[in-house]
Amino acid sequence: MRILIATMNRGKLREYERLLAEVPGLELETMAALPEPIEVVEDRDTFYGNARKKATEIATVAGMPCLADDSGLEVDALGGRPGVYSARYAGEGSTDSENNAKLLDALSGVADDERTARFQCAIVIIDQSGRELAIAEGACEGRIGSESRGSHGFGYDPLFVPAGYAQTMAELGPETKNQISHRAKAAAKLVPILRELRIP
Numbered sequence: 690m691r692i693l694i695a696t697m698n699r700g701k702l703r704e705y706e707r708l709l710a711e712v713p714g715l716e717l718e719t720m721a722a723l724p725e726p727i728e729v730v731e732d733r734d735t736f737y738g739n740a741r742k743k744a745t746e747i748a749t750v751a752g753m754p755c756l757a758d759d760s761g762l763e764v765d766a767l768g769g770r771p772g773v774y775s776a777r778y779a780g781e782g783s784t785d786s787e788n789n790a791k792l793l794d795a796l797s798g799v800a801d802d803e804r805t806a807r808f809q810c811a812i813v814i815i816d817q818s819g820r821e822l823a824i825a826e827g828a829c830e831g832r833i834g835s836e837s838r839g840s841h842g843f844g845y846d847p848l849f850v851p852a853g854y855a856q857t858m859a860e861l862g863p864e865t866k867n868q869i870s871h872r873a874k875a876a877a878k879l880v881p882i883l884r885e886l887r888i889p
């Protein structure tokens with residue numbers, strides 16, 4: 690069973706290889722294996738919508754099943770923002786530290802118990818005829834701290850304190866993150882679905 694992962698990033702490929710290791714006979718490839726890059730505009734208003742759009746366009750052009758994900762941070766005090774705009778919260782092409790600075794600014798004066806938030810992840814697999822083979826979603830609950838702490842991870846990890854922990858995700862590091870993250874939870878739901886699927 691061969692599935693294309695909608696990324697050029699070998700790190701993400703390795704992450705999915707590990708997360709989906711319990712699926713027998715699964716071979717994952719990145720888009721680097723394709724003759725030409727495929728650009729997809731992520732303009733949907735849900736994580737599922739963006740993941741589905743990416744997987745559909747890529748599977749159809751590449752002629753093989755494609756797994757795409759979309760993820761981001763929802764902050765309750767901001768009505769769920771940055772949400773699908775997480776990567777470009779501080780503007781198109783913004784860096785992680787610019788996004789984090791904007792988030793701290795937006796939450797200045799907000800009390801600790803009102804800084805609840807969650808990382809969300811949607812994973813969708815679409816086949817080459819556009820049929821949805823699988824969908825799985827996962828969330829990681831927590832709150833937004835008042836300063837940047839820690840050096841692991843990426844994105845909002847230095848500000849995000851997972852529920853049940855005192856450290857930020859960037860202080861906790863990959864081993865803990867890979868057990869509690871939104872992506873890990875979504876991927877864990879995908880495993881039994883993939884075990885049942887028979888993709889030639």
Ligand code: IMP
Nearest residue numbers: 758759760761762775776843844845846
């Ligand atoms: P993507 O859909 O995986 O590209 O994630 C979109 C954006 O959401 C990233 O650029 C980050 O800002 C944020 N994000 C998603 N997952 C994480 C995470 O695990 N830690 C921190 N930030 C994340």
